[in-house]
Amino acid sequence: MERRKTGFPGPQPQRHAGYGAQVRRQVDESVRLQRQNLPEQFVDPSLILRVQMRGMLLEDDWEALGLTLLSSDDDRNIILFSSAGDLTDFLHRLEAYDGPIPAGQRGRRYEGFVTRIEQVGMLAPRDRLGVRIKEAGFTEPGDLQVGDEYTVDVELWDFGPRPLRERKVEEIETFLVNQEAQVFDVYIGPSVTLLRVRALGRALRPLLSVPEVANIDLPPAPDIEASELVLMEMGDAPRLLAPEDDAPVIGVLDSGLNEHPFLAEAVVARLAFPEELGTADVLGHGTRVGGVALFGDLRDRRAEEALRPVGRIISAKIVQDDGNFFERQTLPRQMREAITNMCEEYDCRIFVVSLGDVNAQYGRNRVGPWAATLDELVRELDILVFVSAGNRDSPRSGETVEEAITGYPGYLLETNNHLCEPAGGCNVVTVGSLANGSGLGPHHGFDAHIQAITQEFEPSPFSRSGPGAGGIMKPDFVDIGGTLVFDAPSASLRSAPQIPEAGVITLSHDVARQLLTSSVGTSFAAPMLANKAAELLRLFPDASANLIRALMVGAAATPAACDLRLVGMDDEDRARIRGNGIVDTLRAGYSDEHRVVLYTEDQLAINHFAIYSVPIPQEFQGNGRRTIRVSLAFDPPVRRTRAEYIGTKMNFRLLRGCPLEEVFQHFRSRTQDEGDPPNIPGRFRCNLTPGPNSRDGHTLQTASITYARETAQYGDEYYLVVRCAGGWAEPQEVSQNFALVVELEHQPAVQLYARLRQRIRA
Numbered sequence: 001m002e003r004r005k006t007g008f009p010g011p012q013p014q015r016h017a018g019y020g021a022q023v024r025r026q027v028d029e030s031v032r033l034q035r036q037n038l039p040e041q042f043v044d045p046s047l048i049l050r051v052q053m054r055g056m057l058l059e060d061d062w063e064a065l066g067l068t069l070l071s072s073d074d075d076r077n078i079i080l081f082s083s084a085g086d087l088t089d090f091l092h093r094l095e096a097y098d099g100p101i102p103a104g105q106r107g108r109r110y111e112g113f114v115t116r117i118e119q120v121g122m123l124a125p126r127d128r129l130g131v132r133i134k135e136a137g138f139t140e141p142g143d144l145q146v147g148d149e150y151t152v153d154v155e156l157w158d159f160g161p162r163p164l165r166e167r168k169v170e171e172i173e174t175f176l177v178n179q180e181a182q183v184f185d186v187y188i189g190p191s192v193t194l195l196r197v198r199a200l201g202r203a204l205r206p207l208l209s210v211p212e213v214a215n216i217d218l219p220p221a222p223d224i225e226a227s228e229l230v231l232m233e234m235g236d237a238p239r240l241l242a243p244e245d246d247a248p249v250i251g252v253l254d255s256g257l258n259e260h261p262f263l264a265e266a267v268v269a270r271l272a273f274p275e276e277l278g279t280a281d282v283l284g285h286g287t288r289v290g291g292v293a294l295f296g297d298l299r300d301r302r303a304e305e306a307l308r309p310v311g312r313i314i315s316a317k318i319v320q321d322d323g324n325f326f327e328r329q330t331l332p333r334q335m336r337e338a339i340t341n342m343c344e345e346y347d348c349r350i351f352v353v354s355l356g357d358v359n360a361q362y363g364r365n366r367v368g369p370w371a372a373t374l375d376e377l378v379r380e381l382d383i384l385v386f387v388s389a390g391n392r393d394s395p396r397s398g399e400t401v402e403e404a405i406t407g408y409p410g411y412l413l414e415t416n417n418h419l420c421e422p423a424g425g426c427n428v429v430t431v432g433s434l435a436n437g438s439g440l441g442p443h444h445g446f447d448a449h450i451q452a453i454t455q456e457f458e459p460s461p462f463s464r465s466g467p468g469a470g471g472i473m474k475p476d477f478v479d480i481g482g483t484l485v486f487d488a489p490s491a492s493l494r495s496a497p498q499i500p501e502a503g504v505i506t507l508s509h510d511v512a513r514q515l516l517t518s519s520v521g522t523s524f525a526a527p528m529l530a531n532k533a534a535e536l537l538r539l540f541p542d543a544s545a546n547l548i549r550a551l552m553v554g555a556a557a558t559p560a561a562c563d564l565r566l567v568g569m570d571d572e573d574r575a576r577i578r579g580n581g582i583v584d585t586l587r588a589g590y591s592d593e594h595r596v597v598l599y600t601e602d603q604l605a606i607n608h609f610a611i612y613s614v615p616i617p618q619e620f621q622g623n624g625r626r627t628i629r630v631s632l633a634f635d636p637p638v639r640r641t642r643a644e645y646i647g648t649k650m651n652f653r654l655l656r657g658c659p660l661e662e663v664f665q666h667f668r669s670r671t672q673d674e675g676d677p678p679n680i681p682g683r684f685r686c687n688l689t690p691g692p693n694s695r696d697g698h699t700l701q702t703a704s705i706t707y708a709r710e711t712a713q714y715g716d717e718y719y720l721v722v723r724c725a726g727g728w729a730e731p732q733e734v735s736q737n738f739a740l741v742v743e744l745e746h747q748p749a750v751q752l753y754a755r756l757r758q759r760i761r762a
Contacts, residue, residue: 012055020114030049038210050122053077056116062080069081093114144205148200150199151196153194157214172213175203184198184446185448237262248538251314255285256282258280278321280321295309295531299436311538318334367422371469373422375428384537384545412459413465418466426636430477432477432481432525433482456561464522482519551599558582591753600739601738601740614744616715629745632701647733648727651696655685656686656714691703
């Protein structure tokens with residue numbers, strides 16, 4: 001059945017008589033300019049119009065006029081294509097709008113359609129320059145030098161059936177060959193049409209005026225190091241160093257761990273739960289995950305003369321050699337036995353679970369016994385558990401594999417792309433994946449049939465999205481996990497290890513055949529973040545798990561490329577894909593002269609609040625861009641059988657310029673006789689972003705505010721109020737542990753650290 005269409009169209013603009021003629025003039029001018037700029041070799045009557053709409057896009061109305069909708073954007077711009085150049089029906093509506101109002105009708109004819117047209121124009125040649133070629137400095141057609149040679153991808157709009165696009169491709173090929181250009185490859189798929197060519201600037205400039213051409217762009221940049229790395233032999237390996245004596249222990253619950261030269265002095269123990277599974281890594285997954293946990297992506301460390309693992313490793317084999325879970329023991333029991341043993345016997349506090357159950361469908365915002373057990377262990381043992389968000393291998397819910405390109409990144413939000421169990425847990429750290437690049441190697445340089453889906457730091461096409469238990473934001477973070485590429489000849493998506501450039505470089509489980517390998521998946525994004533957590537735990541060996549989490553979220557940011565790719569989504573949907581972003585370890589572990597990180601670990605009684613003083617030195621009160629960022633992490637009790645999974649909740653508010661006594665009076669419990677609490681004026685509230693409605697329900701929260709103007713009138717001390725609200729756990733819990741991090745950052749020239757350190761000591 002047809003879905004019921006929802007959404008408010010917005011108020012209908014009020015237009016004057018003659019508005020139809022005004023739009024008609026814009027149409028005529030656009031047609032004239034296109035005809036004027038069209039190269040002589042292309043004599044077809046096709047037309048492209050760019051129309052900006054107010055409110056509804058009215059796609060059905062446009063297509064009823066014989067126009068093909070090619071694209072639309074968040075600015076309400078639509079691109080329309082007319083293969084025959086016939087705009088008769090459209091112009092008729094404009095003329096009818098200006099005519100007399102029909103008897104018995106309140107408004108003008110086609111009023112709901114014509115009045116929503118803001119502006120009609122054309123695509124200028126510069127609009128067809130792609131993203132990568134613009135980044136290279138080519139912003140106008142004239143930047144393509146007549147006598148210079150360029151290798152580019154020429155992409156056509158999806159303007160009609162395959163035969164129509166084939167004819168246009170032939171026409172463009174003929175033109176290019178006549179211009180002494182080389183056409184290396186042509187790909188014509190269900191909706192994507194692409195030519196890879198090498199041509200002089202004088203041949204490319206005319207194509208920028210051809211209506212059917214969507215854009216001309218530089219091909220994706222290949223990764224040239226990965227193939228060399230995976231062929232490394234031991235004689236070419238860097239000098240291997242033993243872990244430092246105080247290096248933290250990382251537990252990997254996976255398919256086992258094999259002997260490897262890079263692990264010679266880093267393995268604490270090889271275990272199995274139950275023992276009958278053995279410890280050998282026949283599947284290979286555990287060795288690859290363990291390699292990333294200790295070394296990160298070896299691609300990033302290729303220039304180092306000596307290689308030292310960030311920690312030591314314990315392997316706990318919990319799956320069978322074929323990758324299936326052990327049938328005769330429940331996962332919660334395996335998790336509890338393995339993690340408790342490694343924690344108590346080996347002082348292991350960091351765990352990686354890069355496994356997931358794709359068949360566990362517990363419903364939105366609900367989790368299963370596996371996730372609940374991990375959440376309980378985090379709270380009981382004060383440990384960090386890093387869980388992969390899960391992968392989805394198929395091209396989403398589309399009908400063709402090619403939709404992995406055309407539907408990206410929208411399909412990341414599909415219902416079928418929801419987190420795998422146990423990634424929805426609230427106390428575990430869930431990690432999604434970002435691409436390390438395009439995934440293309442140098443051998444793909446002239447092949448249009450192998451197409452990139454991503455660029456560096458864009459969401460991986462396979463990464464799953466949140467939310468998690470109780471609607472909390474998940475994943476918590478993202479890190480590098482690789483990408484996929486579209487292979488037209490095999491009608492499939494390809495990746496590592498067949499294409500090394502698409503994955504993370506890590507240890508091979510089959511050392512006799514290969515020292516290193518390339519792997520892809522959120523399975524490798526999770527140990528990438530665990531590697532960073534080990535760095536922090538080395539710096540803060542006595543830190544609670546909550547503090548490590550709070551330091552990480554306070555130092556996380558979304559790469560610009562990721563935000564740009566997700567620009568059409570709202571804040572909530574973006575967070576469902578990339579969480580709080582990617583963690584900067586140096587930022588999490590250190591202060592700078594102009595950036596100071598304050599932290600505390602504490603506990604708060606249920607239904608109580610605490611107030612912390614945040615020192616604001618004089619240097620931080622003047623003009624100049626400066627930021628305060630507050631981060632909170634806590635580990636509540638959980639119960640999966642309750643509608644409210646989380647048993648306690650916490651939040652924070654930052655106040656300025658308000659007397660301390662008034663702050664206490666506003667937040668403290670009051671009797672009925674005392675009446676309502678005194679109000680705190682809005683000017684005293686720091687409006688942190690994201691706001692309370694977006695962050696209060698999460699177990700990992702961060703928000704910030706940036707000032708540019710002077711704030712001296714609010715004094716040298718702000719107050720941070722932290723509250724603990726009791727839920728179903730109130731009758732049985734006395735208090736809630738948490739960690740709090742506050743970062744003050746000014747411009748590099750301002751010396752904050754020494755002043756704050758002196759003041760806090762005093």
